[in-house]
Amino acid sequence: MMFYDYLKIYVKAGDGGNGCVAFRREKYVPFGGPAGGDGGRGGHVILRADPGLRTLVDFHFQRHFKAERGGHGEGKERHGKNGADLILRVPVGTVVRDAATGRVLADLVAPGQEVVVARGGRGGRGNARFATPTERAPRFAEKGEPGEERWLELELKLLADVGLVGFPNAGKSTILSRVSSARPKIADYPFTTLEPCLGVVRVGEGESFVLADIPGLIEGAHTGAGLGHKFLRHIERTRLLIHVVDMGGTGGRDPVADFAAVNRELALYNEELARRPQVVAANKMDLPDAEANLERFRAAAAGYEIFPVSAVTGAGLDQLMFRVAALLRELPPPPLSVPTEAHTVVAPVRVRVENGVFVVESEAVARRVAMFDLENPEAVRRLQDYLVRAGVDAALRAAGVKAGDTVRVGNATFEWVEGKN
Incomplete structure (x- = not known):
């Protein structure tokens, strides 16, 4: 699906x-x-x-x-x-x-x-x-x-406490499957995750949080490149990000460059996302080149909490999840996109001339006029009284309407008769 x-x-x-x-x-x-x-x-x-x-x-x-x-x-x-x-x-x-x-x-x-x-x-x-x-x-x-x-x-926008971000094939889905009961589809090829996946992580008696696996980002994701741009919206509600970085250098990837590129895409999509608290999951520590890459990465990513982990063996994941749970206890929920209280404002009646027809621009007037039966003489008389009270008569005269001109209000069209409006 x-x-x-x-x-x-x-x-x-x-x-x-x-x-x-x-x-x-x-x-x-x-x-x-x-x-x-x-x-x-x-x-x-x-x-x-x-x-x-x-x-x-x-x-x-x-x-x-x-x-x-x-x-x-x-x-x-x-x-x-x-x-x-x-x-x-x-x-x-x-x-x-x-x-x-x-x-x-x-x-x-x-x-x-x-x-x-x-x-x-x-x-x-x-x-x-x-x-x-x-x-x-x-x-x-x-x-x-x-x-x-x-x-x-x-x-x-998914309601998750923590979002897993990182390049495709960095190991986000494997981490999610290890720490929760979620079972995302996992395979050894880029863009393995085609849709966001949620899992509940339990870290103690009565304590848990929701973790979201967001499909991998690539350079230019904020402009529509790749798959990640479609799902960046799902980390807007998260309070904390786990940045998964491939320390094994799979496929010739550079962990330092990948880390900088993903953070850049987050900032270009939403500046506030770049300021969201992050911890780093230095993944694939079971691979031969991981230790050397980790030392170089620590120097480049000073100021970030870095947790060496292996999604394949499970090493280091418990320490990462317990630290995430501790941080969540201190972080406030993100602001929601709730509209501010709206005040009703009565818009003035405006008239524009279109191909010789005087068009009254007012949704309120158009809805009211639609309630009059224009085939009924008594209804027409009451409509004329209403147009005067609503200021439509004055607006039309100010726009230069003359006897015989056509006036349109919503779906109703009638001829202006001087002295009866």
Whole structure:
């Protein structure tokens, strides 16, 4: 199975149900009256973090999702039912962004955590809601408000305490298989690991941490070269890095150059990653040239804690894991990508002219206009009143609209009539 950790999906909340135009016809009610019920709210689209999921693979096969619309209002002031919410399950650790703006909507880091990514439209009000002492028989009802729709970016970042980084074939997967019950695929060729793998390391009674094996990096990984760039995001949440370096010089590799190259790629991808605490696992100490390479490496990597280990024999791994556990007890958790509290800002109405058409640019106005039935004269009159109150009338006049000009608001197009707007 492929490891999917970044996808785009389209979500559409349910439209609100239409309000109803109806009148009472009861035997003992002498004058009757409006009795149209309201439409129901459209269903929301909700993302929920599910600890049972590991990847975003389910969204690879279906990218478009739509919630149920609200029921229409009926006579005798019967309201339509609310549309069912659509709940989409995603792995814990999923970051949700608006694809159009790049704004982070949520960082789902706790099992069961939810976020509403598209809100259902309001139900339209029935004509019973518009009755007044001066207008006792309104023949107007609102249509349901359209549900929100948007493209989302889903990015999975594994929730691990420690990340194994290093060049391909440095021995990261073998170390993970030695210190945990994880069984990554291991073979003697470059890019042996094609997807991140998690394992739980137990270092004592009631003490453990999560270790992630990140596919190997190469020069230029931050720009898209090799496989490692696809998975650098998975070490952003880790508190500590174990930098695995091949001391055996396998394939003519130079441990000093490899160490510098990987750290450079981390810094180019995310400067904060380069400052993340690191310990060095000087691996493959069972090979003939390892001791000589280790002495040279110690001089070049002064200031780093270096642990000579052999993933093949297991030598030195216990000391490394106990030291990592001790460091984790002292380190704070990394900051999460949680959006700051947003304040609602009412954007001013703007008008632009496109091929002779006056286009009103306001999402709020467009959503409101969609609730008016433009075939109903009374609805049109109420729409005209709303456009004046919302400042659309003034914005159009300032833009130079004249009688007979075409005006477009959202999906609605109408002709400007002077003196009636």
